[in-house]
Amino acid sequence: MSTKDTWSLGGHTFTSRFILGSGKFSLDLVKACIEKADAQIITLALRRANEGGLANILDYIPDNVTLLPNTSGARNAEEAVRIARLSREVGCGDFVKIEVVRDSKYLLPDNYETIKATEILAKEGFVVMPYMYPDLNAARALADAGAACIMPLGAPIGSNKGLATKEFIQILIDEMDLPIIVDAGIGRPSQACEAMEMGAAAVMANTAIATAGDVPVMAEAFKKAIEAGRSAYLSGLGRTIERGASASSPLTGFLED
Amino acid sequence: MENQHINESILSEEILEDQKKNRIDHMTYLPGMEDIGSEVLNQVVEAMQAYDYDKYTAADVKRAIAHTSRTPEDFAALLSPAALPFIEEIAQAAKDETRRHFGNSVYMFTPIYIANYCENYCIYCGFNCHNKINRAQLNDQEIEKEMQAIAETGLQEILILTGESRSKSTVEYIGNACRIARKYFKVIGLEIYPVNSDEYAYLHECGADYVTVFQETYNSDKYETLHLAGHKRIYPYRVNAQERALKGGMRGVGFGALLGLDDFRKDAFATGYHAYLLQRKYPHAEIAFSCPRLRPIINNDRINPMDVHETQLLQVVCAYRLFMPFASITVSTRECARVRDHLVGIAATKISAGVSTGIGSHVEDIEDKGDDQFEISDGRSVKEVYDALLKNDLQPVMSDYIYV
Numbered sequence: 001m002s003t004k005d006t007w008s009l010g011g012h013t014f015t016s017r018f019i020l021g022s023g024k025f026s027l028d029l030v031k032a033c034i035e036k037a038d039a040q041i042i043t044l045a046l047r048r049a050n051e052g053g054l055a056n057i058l059d060y061i062p063d064n065v066t067l068l069p070n071t072s073g074a075r076n077a078e079e080a081v082r083i084a085r086l087s088r089e090v091g092c093g094d095f096v097k098i099e100v101v102r103d104s105k106y107l108l109p110d111n112y113e114t115i116k117a118t119e120i121l122a123k124e125g126f127v128v129m130p131y132m133y134p135d136l137n138a139a140r141a142l143a144d145a146g147a148a149c150i151m152p153l154g155a156p157i158g159s160n161k162g163l164a165t166k167e168f169i170q171i172l173i174d175e176m177d178l179p180i181i182v183d184a185g186i187g188r189p190s191q192a193c194e195a196m197e198m199g200a201a202a203v204m205a206n207t208a209i210a211t212a213g214d215v216p217v218m219a220e221a222f223k224k225a226i227e228a229g230r231s232a233y234l235s236g237l238g239r240t241i242e243r244g245a246s247a248s249s250p251l252t253g254f255l256e257d
Numbered sequence: 258m259e260n261q262h263i264n265e266s267i268l269s270e271e272i273l274e275d276q277k278k279n280r281i282d283h284m285t286y287l288p289g290m291e292d293i294g295s296e297v298l299n300q301v302v303e304a305m306q307a308y309d310y311d312k313y314t315a316a317d318v319k320r321a322i323a324h325t326s327r328t329p330e331d332f333a334a335l336l337s338p339a340a341l342p343f344i345e346e347i348a349q350a351a352k353d354e355t356r357r358h359f360g361n362s363v364y365m366f367t368p369i370y371i372a373n374y375c376e377n378y379c380i381y382c383g384f385n386c387h388n389k390i391n392r393a394q395l396n397d398q399e400i401e402k403e404m405q406a407i408a409e410t411g412l413q414e415i416l417i418l419t420g421e422s423r424s425k426s427t428v429e430y431i432g433n434a435c436r437i438a439r440k441y442f443k444v445i446g447l448e449i450y451p452v453n454s455d456e457y458a459y460l461h462e463c464g465a466d467y468v469t470v471f472q473e474t475y476n477s478d479k480y481e482t483l484h485l486a487g488h489k490r491i492y493p494y495r496v497n498a499q500e501r502a503l504k505g506g507m508r509g510v511g512f513g514a515l516l517g518l519d520d521f522r523k524d525a526f527a528t529g530y531h532a533y534l535l536q537r538k539y540p541h542a543e544i545a546f547s548c549p550r551l552r553p554i555i556n557n558d559r560i561n562p563m564d565v566h567e568t569q570l571l572q573v574v575c576a577y578r579l580f581m582p583f584a585s586i587t588v589s590t591r592e593c594a595r596v597r598d599h600l601v602g603i604a605a606t607k608i609s610a611g612v613s614t615g616i617g618s619h620v621e622d623i624e625d626k627g628d629d630q631f632e633i634s635d636g637r638s639v640k641e642v643y644d645a646l647l648k649n650d651l652q653p654v655m656s657d658y659i660y661v
Binding site: 026107210 | 356357358360361362411443540541542543581583650652655656657658661
């Protein structure tokens with residue numbers, strides 16, 4: 001690796017591949033987490049912002065970090081579009097993570113509505129990062145609609161169940177040209193590492209860190225795991241033998257010319 | 258409120274005489290009441306009647322705790338007497354679920370009582386129409402003043418309460434209060450008399466997004482003896498209120514039985530099952546539980562198995578959490594600070610602060626007009642509750658919502 005390993009989104013170049021979620025833990029830990037994680041992008045629910053008021057999360061995020069506001073709370077494309085516009089109005093920049101959820105139990109994203117919102121917002125100049133259920137057709141439609149990346153879920157959000165959708169995320173990584181950022185469900189650093197080994201461009205995590213015993217230390221553990229997984233991916237993983245051993249006398253050993 | 262043996266023996270001769278003539282059928286809709294033809298009520302009542310909590314064993318409870326996704330059967334086991342010896346493990350499991358879904362966030366809000374006129378006759382309630390209390394209603398200017406004062410405390414969520422008088426506190430009047438509230442708050446909830454779905458749609462347009470309706474008890478026979486007059490007497494209209502609210506476009510609905518009015522295990526089961534069925538039918542619906550109780554009589558020699566002590570209250574709250582890990586759970590200010598602070602550390606996710614149940618009591622220059630509905634046990638200010646949450650390593654959240 002002679003050149004620096006970077007990746008880009010919406011004209012911004014990042015060295016960190018760890019996107020930190022800011023929900024579910026105390027605001028005064030946010031800064032420490034960003035530092036420990038070396039994170040350059042932090043997500044926040046716009047609905048949590050309380051401009052000028054008490055416990056306003058925006059007051060706790062350092063200026064040099066890219067804000068990634070999300071549209072959580074939106075139940076359809078129209079609501080997501082309105083929340084995204086509002087986020088731009090209050091100064092949260094052009095990045096937006098589209099979350100359209102109309103299922104209060106599992107919080108599974110609605111791909112169809114997400115595609116519609118992506119199309120509208122991309123045309124308005126947003127850097128659209130859609131959270132989606134890993135489906136190749138939907139991912140292609142999102143790319144056509146102008147998405148800047150694809151954010152498939154590993155498992156239901158907050159479940160800490162890891163890469164339950166691994167095979168399908170691998171298909172997205174293999175087939176899509178856009179960066180694939182594994183979003184929800186990552187429960188431990190080893191799972192984040194695995195996603196990176198598979199070739200994900202980045203990993204986003206929140207609950208796993210927020211519910212840890214020591215929040216900033218877990219943020220650091222994720223950072224290290226993500227870096228390790230990235231290095232492994234870049235170096236080319238060694239082969240694994242599925243069953244038995246490798247035959248010492250191969251079947252093709254008789255070939256003479 | 259402290260007497261849990263509430264029955265008609267507390268009624269005066271005059272009222273009993275009146276009741277002989279005027280007691281209407283509590284299962285028949287009154288003119289103007291919308292019948293949405295929902296199957297949910299029957300399903301809830303059947304399941305509640307079939308719920309035999311004595312049949313559950315320790316093994317059922319352990320299995321329910323161990324499950325990662327819990328069925329109505331698990332919920333039934335968690336509410337059973339067999340679960341009581343496992344209350345510590347249940348609380349631990351509930352805490353884990355709460356943290357997984359909410360992290361350490363606790364949402365803060367306050368109720369505002371804008372009127373206390375009431376047409377109902379609920380024999381256990383301080384606001385009921387036969388009680389000679391001071392009735393009052395705030396006008397628009399007064400509502401605005403009150404809301405300004407509340408907003409200055411830093412709160413972003415408000416719950417509007419009216420008492421249940423359609424004629425005094427009309428839907429338009431409430432809608433207007435919502436419009437005023439929109440200027441000061443991000444989240445507006447309603448705790449008003451049940452209305453039709455088109456009226457819920459109107460109130461949603463005015464800015465409200467959450468509706469809570471207390472069923473009090475799901476036992477129709479008992480319900481009939483407690484709610485003697487007024488529209489609230491119509492049991493099915495009340496049970497179906499949450500579904501009408503969802504049809505009207507409300508984002509979330511709240512459920513609550515007044516634990517201790519009747520068999521609290523059955524009522525808690527019906528409450529959870531009602532919410533469960535509606536969430537399956539309307540998957541986008543945000544679900545909330547409130548957990549008010551009638552407190553047992555202090556120094557009562559007879560130990561009543563139906564008493565809702567703190568242990569039973571915790572059992573119910575944890576059962577709601579384990580059954581519906583994503584639901585919002587509110588603890589009443591009728592509980593003291595000690596109980597509330599611990600419940601938000603385990604399973605509750607929402608807490609009111611700076612509460613007054615009187616009319617016009619947030620602003621000094623509005624003369625306190627109406628009497629309070631009930632006495633609260635936790636009179637702490639917004640700042641005090643905020644600080645207490647921080648001290649418990651919890652994160653007070655003022656707003657988690659955008660009206661779109």
